[in-house]
Amino acid sequence: MIKSVRGFKDILPEETPAWSWLEAQAREILVRYGFREIRVPILEKTELFARSIGEATDIVEKEMYTFVDRNQERLTLRPEATAGIVRAFIEHGLHNRPKPIKLFTIGPMFRHERPQKGRLRQFHQIDVEVFGAQSPGTDAELVVMALDILEAGGARNLRLEINSLGCPDCRVPFREELREFLLARKERLCEDCQRRAERNPLRALDCKNEVCQAEYREAPELTNFLCEDCRAHYEAFKAYLSEAEVSYQVNPRLVRGLDYYTRTIFEIKAPGLGAQDTVAAGGRYDGLVSALGGPDTPAVGFAIGIERWLLVSELPAELESPPELFIAPLGEEAARVTLRLARSLRARGIRVEADYEGRRLKALLRQADRLSARKVLILGEDELQKKEALLKDLETRTQEPLPFENLTDLVNRILIDLRF
RNA sequence: GUGACCGUAGCUCAGGUGGUCAGAGCGCCGGGCUGUGGCCCCGGAGAUCGUGGGUUCGAGUCCCACCGGUCACCCCA
Incomplete structure (x- = not known):
């Protein structure tokens, strides 16, 4: 018998009503916040992802579904939605429209990882992006909307964690400082962190190894290195959240797996998900549009993992209507x-x-x-x-x-x- | 990519030390009730025992490999 590919799941008729309902909740709130839907291909040129996500990231290094097509072109199944949306944004000159431009898309993503609870090789995201808005108020509004959507879908006890990654100006000196810090105690760190020290020092900070974490108690913190603009942005972002009575936890160890993030990053976690407890995550990526050849355009976005959302949602009892x-x-x-x-x-x-x-x-x-x-x-x-x-x-x-x-x-x- | 546990009908599972072990419950279809439901009784369909090798006179049952599932690591939604 031919079975489905590992990590690729069928969504059976018993489950689709929950999916439709969740998506309907999300759409309802998205339009209330002024977002419009965009649909982009699930297949893009490999180079797009390599350049946007970052060559040295795990996603690009070992998790992409990449193949050569009949015309010898290297293509890959999208591992996330932002790259494709940014590509479309530039390709169709969307930057010439009145700012901000607020978009969302819903669909499958593909990452070649070992499946486990809350993690499939084909999974689904609701992806949201705002282009042309640089104020921290936009960051905060996006976070608030993410919470609104998740809660409308029956998710409870959500935990918001935030951090700032700064901009290239302040992150580079910090990176250097951190690298030296790590190398100074290299022998005491786990294998992974020894490797990270050179390649990707930031990643070491959220290592799960207790020994490493003990070492990092005195590690330099990025927030202390933020330049004046970045610090002001971060403080204002937090002020917006407080004013909106959104409780959050500052997590200076929070780092994201994609290179394009700048300044604000956040994760929304939910209990009951197991080891993969992040339902939604995102952040600001002010440099990405120009890095991909578009005009300098600030941008913020986030994605909700639909499968994970489903795992933590309390759904209405009756989602299907029986025949009359x-x-x-x-x-x-x-x-x-x-x-x-x-x-x-x-x-x-x-x-x-x-x-x-x-x-x-x-x-x-x-x-x-x-x-x-x-x-x-x-x-x-x-x-x-x-x-x-x-x-x-x-x-x-x-x-x-x-x-x-x-x-x-x-x-x-x-x-x-x-x-x- | 690494590790642990697991893989028998659509589903949930039985199947000591290899020799009628291919079963049960639920579900499905039908009959009892020649045109009246959710209960009951009876019957039927449905399984290359994940796949491929090996050991053996003989393997769901032992060995190996592969595939898949679950969870964890890595990483991430």
Whole structure:
């Protein structure tokens, strides 16, 4: 038997209502905040991701689904959505529109990692981006919106962690300082951190190893190195959050896995997710648009992991609506009439189920029962003959004759019964 | 990419030390009730026992490899 690819999951009919509901909650709030949807390809040239996410990141180094197509072009399945949106933003000259430009997209992302709880190789994100706004108020509004969306979807006990990564001006000196700090105690650090010391010093800070963390208690903190502008931005960002009565935790160890972030970064965590407890994360990336060849444009964004959101959401009890009427025809002629009848009723907005398999009444009633239909219209040869159908209420277990002149009349009588 | 545990019908699981071990419950379809449901009784369909090798007279049952699942690490949504 051919099975799905590792880490790629089917979303079955029992699950899709929850997905649709969650997405509907998100869309509702996104439009309230003034965002418009953009849909971009899930396949892009490899170079786009390499240049935006960063050559030395784990994502680019070992997690991308990359292949060469028939024209010898290197393509990759998007591991995140920002790069493609920025590409589209530049390609279509969206920067010429009134600022800020607020966009979102919903869809699958692909990362070749070992699957575990809350982590698939194909997973789904709601991705949000704001272009052309540099004030910390925008950062704060985005964070607040992320919380609004998650909570509208039934997520509770969310924890917001924030940090500032500064800009290239202040991060570079800090990086150097940190590198020296790490190298000075290299022998006492774990293997990973020894490697990080040279390649990506910032990453060492959020190492889970206790020994390393003990060492890092005295490590230099980026926030102490922030330049005047970055510090002001960070302080203002926090002031906005406080004013909005959003509680947050400053996490100076918070680092992101993508190179393009500047200044504000944040993660929203939820209990009950296991080791992967981040439901949403994002930050500011003021340098990315120009790095990809566009005009200098400040930008902020974040992404919500839909699978993780689903894991922590309390969903409404009833997401699916059962049929209002089940038509049970007995005999071939009745079955033919049933199709016309069902179609007319559906055209009038009624949720109708019908059966054409020629099963016995008992089986049809059982079926109607399992579908949680409210009523059953029994239509046999006798009823057609007498022009008198039977309408059965499955809950009260009662039924009454429903005389009719013709099919149109029958439709009307059923409508009256169901609607009043 | 690393590690631990796991892999028998659609689902949940039984199957001492290798020799009628291919089963049960639920679900599905049907019959009992020749046109009246959720209960009950009966029957039926449905399994290359994850895949491929090996050991053996004989392997779900032992060995190896691979694939997949779960969780953790790395990293991330």
